[in-house]
Amino acid sequence: MLTLQLRAALQAPLDCTGVVPELMQRLTIPELERYTVYYGNQAVQLADLFHLHGDCADGALHWEGSNALFHYVGAAMNSGTITVEGSVGWNAGLGMTGGVLKIHGTAGDYLGANMQGGAIEVASAGNNLGGALAGSRRGMTGGRIVVQGDVGDSVGELMRRGLIVINGQAGAFLGANLIAGTIAVAGQVGSHAGAGMKRGTLLLRKTPEQLDAGLIPTADIPLTFTQLLLRHISWEYPGNSVTCYRGDLLCGGRGELLIIQ
């Protein structure tokens, strides 16, 4: 495992693009130390900012001392494992296609945005989790994100498949404009959940305080898929039925919002 231990507190944002297992695996120790990253508006070598221990031959990379100034951690990774002892900033896991990204602290906005594959585990996250960068027509299209705590607004916006599991609360506009995909939330969700959704599934453990008029209740009924999904995400649920909402009617009404009873 290659461990990157921060030498001193950062004074500017650090762009961690390219520091991913599939690239680091190919480098020798001297090459790793000389690897260029952008710190503020300066190009610096990794060894200038970090103590490097070990190597990445096993595809494992470990960040120590990270914080919200670490951006693009794990962006575009396609294999291996990155673990982060601490928090990260924006765009972590952006566009990743494989591998596992584990963040023991908080992630900033756009965690897993435009993600196509792989898995992310994080303690909590900001806005636009699994969503789309400005100008993208799709958000996350594959892979899986599991959040142990709370997330911000606009989770899974535009998603086009993939799975997001939030064990805490979610903010407003959960699954807004959802085209496809599945988002499960254990805690309370904010306003406008499912606004503009075309397809896809929102699975909630708690009834939202307010739902948009485009989402209409259809039935209280057992759905086999609910049992399948709950086992897939390892959520305990002794009951059987869900309250099924369809919507957004303004966009065809083929999306579903399921509330576990």
Added chain:
Amino acid sequence: MQLHGVEIADTFAEAFPMVATRVVITACTAEWATTAATLATGYGCSVIACDAEAAIECDRPPQTTPDGRPGVACLFFAFSREHLQKAIVKRIGQTVLTCPTTAVYADLIGEPGKAIRIGGNLRYFGDGWQISKKLGDQRYWRIPTMDGEFLCEDEFPTVKGVAGGNIILLGEDQPQTLHAASLAVAAMRTLPGVILPFPGGVVRSGSKVGSRYKALRASTNEAYCPTLRGVVPSQLPVGVNCCYEIVIDGLTQAAVEEAMRRGIHAASTAPGLRSISAGNYGGNLGPYHLRLHKLLAEDAAC
């Protein structure tokens, strides 16, 4: 060779490759799953005149099924993937999709690129309201129905299975020979990966290839018919007045062989059984020759 005083013929069962898949049907109760599975595997004795050979493999307890509900595993065999897909789509569509609370899953590690599409063909019943969901690498189709939804996995892996393994039991009279056959069936059904597609697992009308009637592909195996002994060349020794055949289809040759071995062991303990043989076509048709003596090499007392 003898086993428990029963003569084991020095012959072989001739078996054939057939494409196979496993389908797991779940429902709200074991009874409804069994109802659906029984109908889905009905009229599935032989590809001589049925679209597939099919039977229930075993019950699946809730903790072993994808949705945590009681289930039943079924095996289906056909000549080709195309035939298999067509048969299963029809059967599931008519007998499982229609049955309350059911869902259908695949459960087989198949050959890469050789899957058949079941849910992907049934989805059109949803008339545009069907939903595709992907969890991991599996795609499921959810079709709205009057009791909620019918869920079916999109693709089902297939393997090259072995069909036509068999043993023929020769006994003194009908009740004792049928009892021996029942013991064999019970022993064979403890084995995963095999089915006995005929009624109760037992065939009373063993057949031979061809007929004097041009329209028929198979006809009665007169060599084993006790009422024809003496007027046709017969395989029945003196004292044998009844025969029953057990046909086995399995996902692997090893599974079929083990089923035959267990069946021979179980049947040989029954009173009134004189010998155990097997059916073949001279060895020129099927690539699998399952020799009875070889199956029992370590067990039988010579």
